[in-house]
Amino acid sequence: MAFDPSKYTVAKARPLPVILLLDRSGSMSGNKINQLNASVNEMIESFKTAGQGEVDINVAVISFGVGGATYDVPLQPAKNIESLLCLNANGGTPMGMALNMAKDMLEDKSIIPSSGYRPAVVLVSDGEPNDNWESAMQAFIGSGRSSKCERFAMAIGATETDPVLNQFLSGTENKVFLADQAAKIRDFFKFVTMSVSVRSRSQNPNALLPAASNTPARLEDLAKEFGLDL
Numbered sequence: 001m002a003f004d005p006s007k008y009t010v011a012k013a014r015p016l017p018v019i020l021l022l023d024r025s026g027s028m029s030g031n032k033i034n035q036l037n038a039s040v041n042e043m044i045e046s047f048k049t050a051g052q053g054e055v056d057i058n059v060a061v062i063s064f065g066v067g068g069a070t071y072d073v074p075l076q077p078a079k080n081i082e083s084l085l086c087l088n089a090n091g092g093t094p095m096g097m098a099l100n101m102a103k104d105m106l107e108d109k110s111i112i113p114s115s116g117y118r119p120a121v122v123l124v125s126d127g128e129p130n131d132n133w134e135s136a137m138q139a140f141i142g143s144g145r146s147s148k149c150e151r152f153a154m155a156i157g158a159t160e161t162d163p164v165l166n167q168f169l170s171g172t173e174n175k176v177f178l179a180d181q182a183a184k185i186r187d188f189f190k191f192v193t194m195s196v197s198v199r200s201r202s203q204n205p206n207a208l209l210p211a212a213s214n215t216p217a218r219l220e221d222l223a224k225e226f227g228l229d230l
Helices: 033-049 096-108 131-144 164-166 182-201 217-224
Strands: 015-025 057-064 068-075 119-124 150-156 175-177
Touching: 015 033, 015 068, 015 096, 015 164, 033 057, 033 182, 057 096, 057 182, 068 096, 096 119, 096 131, 119 164, 119 182, 131 164, 150 164, 150 182, 175 182
Parallel strands: 015 057, 015 119, 119 150, 150 175
Antiparallel strands: 057 068
8 A cells, every 4th residue: 555644744733813903092001001011912922822733823913093003913823922012002093994904814814714713803992983993893793704703802991881892792792891990901811811722722612602601710610621821
């Protein structure tokens, strides 16, 4: 029988994308932006060891503030990210531009292949958008691959009834996380880290966790079951 080397190759890990949409407007200055930077860097560090052989957690960061929306971290495996995120707060809140950039990334199969797992998108903001965000939001949640993503949202210094962030979460079982103090930013990112990490170790990383499992206490139990140090 002829030797077939294809039978002895290691399967390539499938990406599980995590896209962060972060508000760096002027109202985020001071302790809020510092806590945001530290929390994101901690999340990325946790993701470096959270996946398993067939799952590779990828991370992208899009921030919005002065100068519009920018790609601060191009989508790449978390383990390849070496530079610490250091956003500076200034300017307005062009959230619509960030949503459009994220949707372009999600719809581009050369960036996120069809073989990848369901992406998670995280939106963090402390104020009302001041650009044409309505049409961008509707396109993001209403059509294409972006509408099928897992979505998380945090309101900093706002209320959990924030209409913009609640619209972003429409159609999901997730609730707006309220960070009325900057110190709670870390709690939110730890929660998202646990949720994505547990999903990456599950039998079907494409499936979203049921609502009963998507709580901090239950996620901590699941993380321990998978041996995740979070």
